[in-house]
Amino acid sequence: MKPAQPNQSLIDGLACLQALAAHAQPVGSRELGRxxxxxxxxxxxxxxxxxxVGLAQQNEQRKYLPGPAIHVLAAQSMRGSGLIRRALGPLESLFDLDLQVAMGVLWDDQVCYLYHHSPGESAGAGLGREPLYPAASSGLGQVLLAEWPEEQVRELFTDEHRRRIDPSQKPVSLNELLKQLAQVREQGYALTQTRESSKVRTLGVALKGDNAAIGVAGRFADRDVARIHERVAETARQISTQR
Amino acid sequence: MKPAQPNQSLIDGLACLQALAAHAQPVGSRELGRxxxxxxxxxxxxxxxxxxVGLAQQNEQRKYLPGPAIHVLAAQSMRGSGLIRRALGPLESLFDLDLQVAMGVLWDDQVCYLYHHSPGESAGAGLGREPLYPAASSGLGQVLLAEWPEEQVRELFTDEHRRRIDPSQKPVSLNELLKQLAQVREQGYALTQTRESSKVRTLGVALKGDNAAIGVAGRFADRDVARIHERVAETARQISTQR
DNA sequence: GTGCGTAGTGCTAATTTAGCAACATGAAAC
DNA sequence: GTTTCATGTTGCTAAATTAGCACTACGCAC
Incomplete structure (x- = not known):
């Protein structure tokens, strides 16, 4: 929803900040401009x-990387929304399923995993390490998209909306996606195959009021879907009702 | 270090974002302006x-709160710097000291705790829940300030530099603080009494290259200081050398 | 219904910013 | 050591963006 008079300096400054945060290495100012x-x-x-203001810093080669204030912003956003704090305990209760456990939010047409835990890892290891993932291929992405009006989904997946061209990403069949989202809305959960393996599936459920979703991924039989869904949905309820 | 031509729109927009993140409740636009x-x-x-751009959102009362993109920024900053990921395991190794374990960064004249764990809690519960704390009263704050040139410390604690007036905060004796910081530089660690109790002390050690510090807090005897310092310093080395 | 405080917008003068041209810096090649 | 090249950065001023006035729309209390 574009405002009447957007502040372009703020938009471009934030784009620089987000690009810094998303870039794995320190980056030069001219390179970032390119x-x-x-x-x-x-x-x-x-x-x-x-x-x-502390959100960026330079290393000895004069290249830019995120600065300490970005951690402050991260910590304060976690503290303010309480989302991660509320979610960590309940998410641990899903570890016994022996599947990957995740929580994420939508970012453009991708999912950003706030938490992503694999079996055998410690609980705290799930933070801050997953790359962005195509929303249309993710159970978490689909339940988040299913909460959007169809027009908004269409706009997100048009070619001209895309600012980042990812050649490795297969084109999305919009009609197929809209059909899947309609099914997600009926079922209350999304069930998708991952991009990497048709045998690995993700089951995702939305967190009401948080613009976020949780889910599990791995290999499970069709007969287990209802049981797993119930477990994930119960966990989502716990997270959403905690305050 | 003020640049030649700072972008005031970006500065003020970021101030709004930071105020949103720091504010516990949704806030109206006029109130934020005040x-x-x-x-x-x-x-x-x-x-x-x-x-x-998704960094803020409005609730049904039209008040503003942080939006989903702030979590994305938080997740990407954690992933990019790897600080929290690197630190969580080593910090857990300090739990046997039966003291509070913390990691933080400087924000203005205060410490922002990225992680703050008390004995008996799960490891993941330490994230995103502590308020800001006066840097001069914190072992973590002091080791961070000790890395600054004296002129910069003076500037931070002048009255006109302060943008936020916190009536509950005692005035800092600058000369006393500078003396303490000189001692911190010699010793390689800071040892402070907390604001709340003279019996509860904090011992802090800087993380080289991260603009961050870790430490422990609680009741411990003078004869235990050297041993605790060695444990904390070793943990700091582990965190700083992991990549 | 009225009153009050709020959120939000159009328009244009005022202010800030962008980009050109230049300088400073650092690394690699010779 | 010097030269070259790409980089990061700055001063100045024209161009563009933004700020604030005056207004409308909204929500809540009485």
Missing amino acids: MLGLEPTRVNRLLKTLAF | MLGLEPTRVNRLLKTLAF
Whole structure:
């Protein structure tokens, strides 16, 4: 929903910040400008401003990376929403399913995993390490998309909306996706095959009021779907009702 | 370090975002303007822009709160720096000391705890729940300040630098603080009494290269200081050298 | 229904920002 | 050591964006 008078400096500054956060290595100001299609002087000015408030910093090679204030922002957002704090305990109760356990939010047409735990790992190891994943191929992504009006989903998957071209990502069949989302709305959960293996499936359930979803992934038989769904849905209820 | 041409729109937009993240309740746009001393139309425009990119959202009462993209930013910053991921395992090794275990970064003249664990809690419960704490009263805060040039510390604690007036916070004796910081630099660790009780002390050690610090807090005798310091310093080395 | 405080917008003057041209820096090649 | 190249950064001013006034729409209490 575009406002009447968006502040373009803020939008572009935030795009620089998000690109920094998403980039695995320190990045130069000119390189970042090339990545985002922005003029170099401008990017340098925005990065210098981000550094001034602590959200970016430079290393000895003068390249930029996230600064300490981004952790502050992360910590405060976690504290303010309470989402991760509320979710960690209940998510642990799913570990006995011997499946991957995850929680994520939508970011563009992808899922960002706030938490992603595999069997045999410690509970705390699930934080902050998964790359973005195509929403249409994810059970978590689909239950989040299913909460959107159809028009908004269409807009998200048009070619001109996409700012990042990912060649490794298969084109999405929009009609197929809309059919799947309609089914998700009926069932109250999404069941998808992962991109990597048709035998590995994800079952996702939305967290009401949080714009987030939780789910499990792995190999399970069709006859187990109802039981697993009930467990995941109960966990979602616990997370949503805790305050 | 103020740049040649800071972008004031970006600075003020980020201030709105940070205030949203720090505020425990949804907040109206005019109220936020009063909090930050900014003109209401301007704040509304900045908030609408933040909402446009997903970093803010409105509830049914039209008040603003952080949006899903802030979690994405948090997750990506954790993934990018790897700080929390690297730190969680080593920090758990300090649990046997039966003290509080914490990790934090500096934010203004306060410490923001990225992690804060008390004895008897699960490892994952330490995330995203502590309020900001005066840096001068914190072992973690002091080792972080000790890495700063004296001039910069002076500037941080002048009255005009402070944007937030916290009446409950005792005035800092700058000369006393500078003396303590000189001692911290010699010793390689900080030892402070907490604001709440003179019997509860914090011992803090800096994480090289991360602009962060870890420490323990609780009641311990003087004769235990060297041993505890060695344990904390060893943990700090593990965290800093992991990649 | 009225009154009050709120959120939000159109329009245009005011202010900020963008980009050109230049300088400073650092690394690699010779 | 010097030269070259790509980088990061800055001053200045024209161009673009933004801020604030005045207004409308909304929600709640009485």
